[in-house]
């Protein structure tokens with residue numbers, strides 16, 4: 001069985017309204033025709049040459065990606081450029097590409113909400129970078145029910161797919177945590193609001209040195225216990241794919257929604273001081 005791409009996109013946009021995307025974002029259809037038939041959908045965080053090869057090999061009709069593939073302007077799409085090669089491979093193989101990004105983050109079962117649920121953080125409330133509380137769950141405050149910082153980090157390590165940099169923690173292992181702020185994607189810009197809103201722990205990905213150092217120093221100066229956990233951007237958002245796939249499958253039982261397990265976390269290994277490789281092989 002199959003469905004017209006246009007009808008499937010209507011479902012996507014009811015679930016993840018384009019109006020919920022932030023101004024700089026570019027979600028929506030990248031390649032394909034609204035009238036083409038879709039029966040097999042491959043869900044992925046990123047779009048790379050390896051993922052397109054997987055889509056061709058698995059005879060998928062649509063790649064549903066989290067990150068927009070053409071977010072930044074390009075001047076050409078020649079086949080010897082990385083972007084052009086991906087786009088022309090998709091078009092030649094009649095594979096449509098669609099992305100649901102910050103509009104999907106915002107939803108009740110989006111990337112941050114999924115991450116929170118996976119590690120037992122409940123009672124979510126959205127917040128924005130200015131510190132206002134709202135319903136957009138791209139960034140969320142929740143309750144951890146007195147778990148220790150070490151326990152929360154261990155939970156993250158067990159639910160996230162394995163990556164070289166794994167789970168990095170600032171703070172004391174035994175610190176008891178109740179109020180947690182989470183942002184599954186790159187959360188630097190929410191760090192200050194998380195602190196201001198009284199979180200005892202901030203969990204996010206792609207956190208920069210100066211942002212984290214300033215938070216830790218502010219907390220020390222204020223005599224406040226504050227932990228930070230930095231996780232892989234890909235791993236954090238990959239968890240959401242399973243949720244999106246099962247929601248879409250329940251609405252379209254005759255179509256296939258498969259989560260792509262190709263790792264697009266950019267780091268392949270870390271080394272210890274003796275030069276031995278640690279983490280991923």
Ligand SMILES: [Zn+2]
Nearest residue numbers: 185186233237
């Ligand atoms: Zn992301």
